[in-house]
């Protein structure tokens with residue numbers, strides 16, 4: 001079956017899950033024909049097992065395709081590398097993102113940043129948790145870790161959004177990419193002369209086979225880390241808050257029993273993966289679920305769909321605690337599995353706990369429309385109007 005036999009994604013609702021559910025049953029690997037824009041045929045993988053297999057088999061399904069789209073805006077990036085080169089570059093920063101390295105950041109950086117944001121809203125009794133908290137908090141954390149001054153985070157957030165959405169608006173994406181580099185250049189030069197305890201210093205002092213990293217590699221890393229760290233966790237936190245606020249009984253249960261927070265986070269990541277798709281290219285003729293994939297064809301792995309697969313999860317479309325299977329593909333799997341997943345989980349855990357501690361009787365504002373999680377490539381609510389006691 002080909003894409004023409006399936007209903008098209010509905011851009012008026014921004015809700016792809018019903019289509020993906022149908023694809024998993026009727027056409028788990030969707031074949032779409034090339035177009036004037038891209039003459040290659042494409043294949044879209046929607047079931048959990050096929051998605052997992054595709055992401056793990058990096059030799060057959062290469063990440064190098066990321067250099068063609070997101071790489072245009074980010075530059076030389078690990079997301080587009082493979083094999084030993086990928087391992088070498090990933091290892092340069094991996095130590096900073098290990099679970100054991102994060103404890104220091106929690107106390108020194110994550111906890112003070114979330115409290116600072118809540119200080120601004122706590123006396124008011126009402127807020128928009130997206131505008132006031134979630135859209136600011138992860139970008140502040142990643143900017144501080146990288147070594148960008150806190151006051152410049154709103155600018156970084158805007159560039160991160162524009163780089164991420166560059167495929168939809170190329171001039172804007174390219175301008176954001178240039179502006180981010182121009183902004184970072186004096187900081188990079190400063191760290192070359194005055195090393196500090198931050199990631200820019202790690203990158204400018206790092207050597208591979210006795211050679212320092214080229215500027216292209218340094219800015220490629222930074223242009224990936226800032227959007228990857230900012231745009232994803234921000235939406236996941238909005239999705240977790242939406243799940244709880246629209247289920248007041250569950251919100252009360254979790255507020256009273258914080259040991260449920262890790263499960264809230266994993267179930268939210270599964271239910272509404274903030275990154276819904278990843279891209280690969282077949283390096284050779286291959287097959288997925290009986291469908292022949294010619295070498296050179298792009299393969300889209302729909303993480304969001306895999307995470308709802310009825311073959312693995314009962315009532316996969318529902319958000320519910322107490323599931324038998326809680327593992328998911330929200331952070332991908334295989335060699336490119338999210339480098340920031342421990343940081344993301346830490347930010348979500350600390351952020352949700354502080355919100356529940358400091359905003360008593362938290363509830364949706366009944367005078368405003370109910371929140372909606374929307375989007376295709378990235379999903380989250382655009383607004384979360386709430387009331388709480390002061």
Ligand code: HEM
Nearest residue numbers: 078079228229232233236278330331332336338339340344
């Ligand atoms: C809830 C939040 C997050 C989600 C859902 C998420 C999702 C993902 C996914 C699905 C991938 C794999 C892409 C692929 O296989 O092609 C990935 C890779 C990556 N993520 Fe995240 N991410 C999150 C948070 C973060 C954070 C906080 C950072 C901060 C540094 C980060 C940095 C990265 C990097 C550098 C990669 C590329 C790894 C590589 O190519 O080896 N992510 N992320």
